[in-house]
Amino acid sequence: MRNIKLTIEFDGSGFHGWQIQGELPTVQGALEDAIARLTGERIRVIGAGRTDAGVHALGQVANFHTRSKLDVSQIGAALNGILPRSVYVHEAIEVALDFNARFAARTRRYRYRLLRGRSPMRRKWAWEVPFVFDPQPIRDALRTLEGRHDFTSFTLHALEQHGRVATILDLLWQDGPDECVLEIEADRFLRGMVRSIVGTLVQIGRGKLAVEDLERILEARDRQEAGPTAPAHGLCLLSVSY
Known part of the structure; x- marks a missing residue:
């Protein structure tokens, strides 16, 4: 198991906020769908800030756990090839398994x-x-x-x-x-x-x-x-x- 930390930019105009809300388009949902396509795993992405509908981000931080063997240096580019153009991963790095983007934030x-x-x-x-x-x-x-x-x-x-x-x-x-x-x-x-x-x-x-x-x-x-x-x-x- 690995823990991947993402730094993300997004235009919140077309999203109903960060957090998944049923069938409504959300940033968390877009990321989880992209990760599922990339790794074949249905996982939960943890975000540092649960932004409301219409709010934007230049430096949102998130993390997810995966069993994928894909090199971490390729994860960001691979996700950007799948994500809508309103969401962009600036950085993907591997971190300690116990890192939690929300609860570790100062x-x-x-x-x-x-x-x-x-x-x-x-x-x-x-x-x-x-x-x-x-x-x-x-x-x-x-x-x-x-x-x-x-x-x-x-x-x-x-x-x-x-x-x-x-x-x-x-x-x-x-x-x-x-x-x-x-x-x-x-x-x-x-x-x-x-x-x-x-x-x-x-x-x-x-x-x-x-x-x-x-x-x-x-x-x-x-x-x-x-x-x-x-x-x-x-x-x-x-x-x-x-």
């Missing part, structure tokens, strides 16, 4: 892109924000989110399996003339957490919420207190660290 880093106005070329991978917003209060609000908090107010899932506490290790807001970017790194993410944070920050930038409201929202542990959920297509999983 941090995950996401990027969210926001457009000031319309862009037909970029709208597939960024949120065309239909409001004018001021980035300065958004930058001021980031300090409140850093560190260890209960993020119940920023999750879409009422029953998180492993609790709702997470530690945000890094937050970076970048302004451009027509595009803004938020990068966020944490030890774990709740479902919809990044998009809920982005939606709330935009409300702060619009003046609908004050910077000081963030502490109240965190303490409330109530999703209704935070801002709306930003669209999925602006979000991208950048990297996973081990």
